[in-house]
Amino acid sequence: MKELSHEHRIKKGNQLDISVLSSLRLCLLGSVFLSGCSSLDYSRLDGGLNPSDTPVTVDAIEQNNQIKQLGAQEHLHILATYGGVYHDTGVERMVARIVGKLKSVSENPDQTYHITILDTSNINAFALPGGYIYITRGLLALANDSAEIAAVIAHEMAHITINHGILRQQKEAEFGLANQVATKILRDRPTGKDSMIHRKFSLAQFFRNQELQADEIGIKMITEAGYDAFASPRFLQTMEAYARFKHASDATVFRFDFLATHPATSQRIQLAIAQARKISASVFGAIDRTFFLKGINGMIFGNNAAKGYIRGNNFIHPELGIMFSVPADFIMDNFAATIIASGPNDLAIRFDSVLVQKETLPVQYMKSGWVSGLDITSIQPLVVNGLSGASARVENDKWQFDIVVFVIKDRAYRFLTAAPRNAKNFLAISQETTKSFRMLSAREKASFRPLRIHVIPVKSDETVPSLAERMQGTDKKIELFRIINGLTLTTVLSAGNWVKIISE
Structure with a gap:
């Protein structure tokens, strides 16, 4: 697929999410918060945590610590990719208490952890070198008790404790160098291809072994912290069930970040169950469900107003005042700056918006060079629901693209529909979507609110x-x-x- 020329840049003006990104880090060392953070009191239901007036920032990291610098360098990129930090006092207190309990039984008590709750509905958790741990709002929404969240965080702590991030970098570097050597020496010989396949398998096996090792350490940690050892396999099963629920469509593309980076195979679940039985044969750990549910009560589920809402096959963005629909058999995914709708037979629709000079004409913008390979002769002006736009085509030997742009005031709204070159209903699907694009009325803007989790008896x-x-x-x-x-x-x-x- 031809790439849009601005895609590698992450700029405020080029994103659908135009909210200002900020950062929260719960930095724990022992049972005390550093750099002005509050101390934790586990005798209290909320952990005694109050939001810090002087939170730890990336700038405060020791400059001579290369591992921490590596994590700090990636931190802002992570925030931009996932749409910033989710701020909710109840959620923050709940996560802080869980992390504090795990920290007290950690194999590395001197490790400082920077916990960030990402404001995204994507389901994921991951760690970076230097003690950076990220957990998404979407993952918190799927869990059912503190023990399950403890299992996820303990797993990521284990990655940090045994330096998995650094080891992965080294292994990937070795893999890349070996591929270069094989390409230069062996060219297209079958032995060269076989060697590369073998190395890819070895790399995948290396990552898989890391995940299993982190599972084992994580289950041990949550048990020592007093949590239910079976929370880990239980939550893996929940995530697999949700993946099947989301995947119950003919759509060819499905995004489920955690299962992509933490493969939850049935074998892995069985190994986790066996490990839990081995560790907690005579110990029944707590699940702490009441505290967890109080923490997430009222938390946003799905997307917020700054990113827009997906309701069925409709995308509504009250802040921008626009909406459109995709065919009923497509699955929409809302990223920080882009909407991707995936359909059957390798069809996909991409939507985003960027700032432009005021009074820019749609045809003028289409010719500005923002997409490569454009057939200039295919550019046509159009009007949809009273909005001025332009359409154009791009083709190569395998794919075809229909591109439609609407310009409203100082913002260009861009649709790109992609399909295999031989797709027959390609233009009809593109037109069905772009012809649904319209402005919201003032009443409609006020009527849309985010979905939230409500805990009820x-x-x-x-x-x-x-x-x-x-x-x-x-x-x-x-x-x-x-x-x-x-x-x-x-x-x-x-x-x-x-x-x-x-x-x-």
Whole structure:
């Protein structure tokens, strides 16, 4: 696929998410927060944590510590990629207490951790060298108790403790050098290709072994911290169930970050169960569900107003005042700066917006060189729902692209529909989407609000179907209700149980 010429840049003006990015880090050393952070009191339900007036920043990291500098260099890129930091006092206190308990049993008590909650619905957690740990709002929403979040964070702490990030860099560098040598010496000989395949397999095996090692250390940590050892395999099963739920479509592209970087195979789950049984044969750890649910009550589920909302097959951005629809059999994903809609037969639609000079004409912008390989003769002006735009085509030997741009005031809204060269319904799908693009009325802007997690008690006459009926944002209400609450098909709810509901 031809790439847009600005895609490698991350600039405020080039993104759909135009909110200012800020950063929260919960920096723990022992049981005390450094650099003006509060101390933790585990006898209190909220951990005794108050937001710091002087949070630790990247600039405060020791300049002579190369490992920490490596993490610091990537930190701002991570924030830009995932749309910034999610600030919610209840969530921050809940995560802080979990991290504090894990820190107290860590194999490296002198390690400082910088915990960042990323403001994205993507489900992921990962670590960088220097003690940087990231956990997404989407992952927190999927969990059901403190023990499950402890399992995720302990896994990432293990990566840091045994320097997996540095080892991965070294192994990838070795792999890259070996490939260069093989290419130069062996050219296209079969032995050269076989050698490269073998090295790729070895690299994948190396990463897999790291994940299993981190699982083992993480399960040991959460057990020593007093949490349920079976939280790790339990949450892996929940994430797999959610992946299947999201993947229940003919769409060819599916994004589930955690399972992409932390492969949750059935073998891995079984190994985690065996490890939990071995460690906690006679110990029953806590799940701390009440504290966890209080922490995430009211937390945004899905996307916020700054990124826009996906409602069924519609994308609505109240702050920009625009909306459009994609075909019903497409799956939309909302990234920090781009909407990607993936459909059957390798069809995909990409949408973003960038700032432009005021009074720029759509045809003029189309000719400005922002996309390579454009057929200038294919540029045509158009008007959709009273909005001025322009369309154009790009083709190569394998792919075809239909490009449509609308310019409203100082912003260009760009649609790129891609399909294999032989796709027959390509233009019809592109036109169905772009013709739905329109401005929102003032009343419509005010009517859209983010979905949130609401924790409610079950009443005596309520059942899974009746509670699921209150869910919003999905047409598979019962299935999603069971997944986010960790319920099996045979689970019967009792009066007084606490459950999560997703609604405005």
